[in-house]
Amino acid sequence: MKAAGVVIATAVAVALQTTLAQFVVRGAVAVDFVVVAVIYISLTSGPAIGLLSGTFAGLVQDTLASGEVLGIGGLAMSIVGFLSGVVGTQFIVVQPLPRFVVFFGATVLYKTIYIGLYELLGLGDFGVPVAAVAGQALGNAIVGVIAFQVVELLPGAMERRRATRGRLRR
Amino acid sequence: MAILDIRQRTGYLFIAVMLGHVILISAQVNTRRGVPMLQVVTFGLFAEVQRATSAMVSSVRGGWTNYVSLRDVNAENEGLKRQLAEAQVQLQEQRALAERSRGLLATLGLRDRSNLKTLAAEVIGAGATTDFKTVTIDKGTNDGVRADLAVMAPAGVVGRVVVSSARAAKVQLLVDRNAGAGVLIERSRSQGVAIGAGDGLLRMEYVSEVADVVVGDTVVTSGIDGIYPKGYVVGTVEAVEKSGNSYKQILVRPAVDFSSVEEVLVVLTHAPGRDAEETSQ
Numbered sequence: 001m002k003a004a005g006v007v008i009a010t011a012v013a014v015a016l017q018t019t020l021a022q023f024v025v026r027g028a029v030a031v032d033f034v035v036v037a038v039i040y041i042s043l044t045s046g047p048a049i050g051l052l053s054g055t056f057a058g059l060v061q062d063t064l065a066s067g068e069v070l071g072i073g074g075l076a077m078s079i080v081g082f083l084s085g086v087v088g089t090q091f092i093v094v095q096p097l098p099r100f101v102v103f104f105g106a107t108v109l110y111k112t113i114y115i116g117l118y119e120l121l122g123l124g125d126f127g128v129p130v131a132a133v134a135g136q137a138l139g140n141a142i143v144g145v146i147a148f149q150v151v152e153l154l155p156g157a158m159e160r161r162r163a164t165r166g167r168l169r170r
Numbered sequence: 171m172a173i174l175d176i177r178q179r180t181g182y183l184f185i186a187v188m189l190g191h192v193i194l195i196s197a198q199v200n201t202r203r204g205v206p207m208l209q210v211v212t213f214g215l216f217a218e219v220q221r222a223t224s225a226m227v228s229s230v231r232g233g234w235t236n237y238v239s240l241r242d243v244n245a246e247n248e249g250l251k252r253q254l255a256e257a258q259v260q261l262q263e264q265r266a267l268a269e270r271s272r273g274l275l276a277t278l279g280l281r282d283r284s285n286l287k288t289l290a291a292e293v294i295g296a297g298a299t300t301d302f303k304t305v306t307i308d309k310g311t312n313d314g315v316r317a318d319l320a321v322m323a324p325a326g327v328v329g330r331v332v333v334s335s336a337r338a339a340k341v342q343l344l345v346d347r348n349a350g351a352g353v354l355i356e357r358s359r360s361q362g363v364a365i366g367a368g369d370g371l372l373r374m375e376y377v378s379e380v381a382d383v384v385v386g387d388t389v390v391t392s393g394i395d396g397i398y399p400k401g402y403v404v405g406t407v408e409a410v411e412k413s414g415n416s417y418k419q420i421l422v423r424p425a426v427d428f429s430s431v432e433e434v435l436v437v438l439t440h441a442p443g444r445d446a447e448e449t450s451q
Contacts, residue, residue: 051184051187052183055187063213064213064304065297065301071191071198075188078184082180114301124301
């Protein structure tokens with residue numbers, strides 16, 4: 001059941017990413033929904049699920065990229081999923097600020113491993129895209145924190161609304 | 171139970187996954203022969219997801235448009251847009267042909283190479299990562315689309331097909347870091363290679379320092395790469411600098427606005443160089 005949820009969440013993130021990125025191919029895309037989804041899953045489900053979801057999402061991204069090397073994104077995303085899961089189980093990450101830091105740090109780590117491996121293997125020249133990486137890390141962190149807030153606050157808000165309506169009827 | 175065991179042995183799982191990835195990457199980096207089957211299969215599967223998403227978005231958008239505006243007018247408009255796109259590509263073709271006829275090659279009785287067979291395709295998705303510039307189109311091997319075919323838009327060159335599944339294909343845009351095309355300055359005929367700079371621009375490399383290149387020059391395909399047909403517009407020169415070595419540093423702004431490409435034409439006939447190569451094999 002959990003595995004199906006991970007697969008669906010990843011597929012939705014990939015579909016969202018490819019649909020939105022279609023409109024901003026030339027400029028730098030500030031949010032990577034797939035990375036956000038993997039970090040979210042890892043923080044809520046632990047390192048094992050984080051690792052597997054990272055592997056799955058990374059491999060899917062690799063097949064849809066033109067880098068021609070299958071596995072580099074998978075490797076980077078697996079490490080990020082695993083470490084985010086470890087952080088989620090070892091530390092209390094329930095406030096927006098710690099979550100922001102985890103999303104930001106995990107994105108920077110992902111981009112560093114990803115770009116580093118391509119540079120190391122001589123398969124691409126990315127230069128030193130500090131601004132682009134920082135921009136994407138910031139975008140991912142904001143989206144990630146908002147996602148957590150929405151998921152956590154939405155059921156409570158609906159419950160309160162229902163209770164208020166019930167009292168008014170009486 | 172098995173999942174519980176895996177969770178308790180996360181460290182082993184991590185090592186296994188890492189090893190798997192390293193083996194996977196090593197195999198590809200060492201061989202580099204063709205496209206991996208796994209990539210084609212997975213791409214084919216997710217292209218269907220992209221197709222479904224795109225169809226859903228298009229149907230909602232189309233439904234709304236048809237509801238608001240007149241249905242027939244909208245359909246006619248779409249048809250006219252397609253015709254205009256094809257006419258613009260034909261115009262470029264004619265322009266390229268006229269340019270060729272001015273050269274010495276025409277006097278040598280070069281055979282007519284202008285009859286390019288093209289196929290209209292719709293962009294149904296973009297690349298899943300921000301580091302590589304690709305789009306997915308809704309035509310695949312069933313329609314004759316295969317790897318290394320050139321993809322054009324009315325404004326100019328879009329890129330080339332890198333992976334093709336039965337009903338979809340992945341197109342590497344010209345602005346991708348790994349993309350390249352043989353090009354020349356239309357005015358002075360100085361040759362070079364256009365390479366994606368990664369920031370939406372192109373770098374024209376291997377142009378001699380003494381070559382006649384000025385800002386505003388039109389850059390067209392040279393046809394020597396065996397993928398892109400000769401004479402199609404790539405972009406305009408935006409900056410020319412002297413790098414200190416024997417080559418000029420030239421920045422080219424692409425003619426195509428890649429952020430708004432919705433329909434493209436796949437050139438089904440390879441460039442003459444590639445055809446000759448395939449015949450000899």
